[in-house]
Amino acid sequence: xxxxxxxxQRRVVEGADPGTGRLRGTDAQLAxxxxxxxxxxxxxxxxxxxxxxxxxxxxxxxxxxxxPTAPEPTGVFAARVGGAEEIPPGPTRTREVxxxxxxxxxxxxxxxxxxxxxxxxxxxxxxxxxxxALALEAAGHRPEHAGxxxxxxxxxxxxxxxxxxxxALQPYAATLEAAGWQCGEYTExxxxxxxxxxxxxxx
Numbered sequence: 284x285x286x287x288x289x290x291x292q293r294r295v296v297e298g299a300d301p302g303t304g305r306l307r308g309t310d311a312q313l314a315x316x317x318x319x320x321x322x323x324x325x326x327x328x329x330x331x332x333x334x335x336x337x338x339x340x341x342x343x344x345x346x347x348x349x350x351p352t353a354p355e356p357t358g359v360f361a362a363r364v365g366g367a368e369e370i371p372p373g374p375t376r377t378r379e380v381x382x383x384x385x386x387x388x389x390x391x392x393x394x395x396x397x398x399x400x401x402x403x404x405x406x407x408x409x410x411x412x413x414x415x416a417l418a419l420e421a422a423g424h425r426p427e428h429a430g431x432x433x434x435x436x437x438x439x440x441x442x443x444x445x446x447x448x449x450x451a452l453q454p455y456a457a458t459l460e461a462a463g464w465q466c467g468e469y470t471e472x473x474x475x476x477x478x479x480x481x482x483x484x485x486x
Contacts, residue, residue: 288341292316296334296342304334304389323406325393333393335406336360336386343382362416365426365435365449384421387414402463403483411445412436415481418462419447419455439480447479455479 288296292315295308306313306322313332316322321338325331334342340360360383391404407414416436420426427433427449434449447455447466456466459481466481 288316288319288321292319292321293341296321296338299334299338299342303393304339304386306332306334308332323390323394333390334386336383336390339386339389340379340382362413363420363426363428364412364416364437365428365433380417380420383417387417402485408443408483411443411483412438414483415445415447415459415464418459418464422458422462424451424455424458441480444480444482447481448476452477452479456481 292308292312295306295312295316298308299306306316308316313322313324316332316338317324321335321341322332323335325333337360360379362383387404387407388400390406391400391402392398394404394406395402403414416426416434419434419436425431425433427435432450434447434451434455437446437448439446447459449455452468456468456479459466459479463484464481465484466479468477469480470477
């Protein structure tokens with residue numbers, strides 16, 4: 284279980300540049316924020332550090348007691364992937380999703396070699412389920428929970444591909460393709476269940 288950021292690490296996050304999310308701190312502080320998923324090191328010189336979507340979310344949120352409202356142990360933003368175990372959203376969920384999506388677009392701009400924001404970045408390729416779920420929720424689609432119909436995003440054995448289930452496959456495909464994913468509709472041989480297979484586009 285990851286430890287919450289220290290007061291010094293929080294001050295580094297809060298002192299990030301409001302426009303770019305660029306961070307200033309000691310090497311140890313910046314390395315710790317990278318381990319916590321709150322920052323990333325830019326691959327090009329001078330290798331500055333910038334906030335991730337989770338870092339932007341922490342920076343913009345007001346301090347509040349650590350109440351477990353999501354299945355992630357660190358209390359950071361978690362995309363809703365859908366399923367019976369899904370926790371219903373709270374009153375601030377719309378703002379949280381909007382901020383997370385804007386942070387992800389900024390991450391694309393900062394890390395894609397051509398600064399493109401119309402296709403997924405490296406972080407999304409290593410967090411496929413959460414990235415696809417965030418794209419769907421940010422577009423207004425509802426995840427499945429407690430018997431209510433909606434999307435479900437699940438990992439697959441195929442590299443760089445997730446499966447998306449639900450009652451509205453065509454709108455899900457349109458949303459993901461607009462967000463830089465490529466989709467195909469398939470039928471599972473054993474269950475005959477229709478689903479999307481979605482992969483992040485490279486070009």
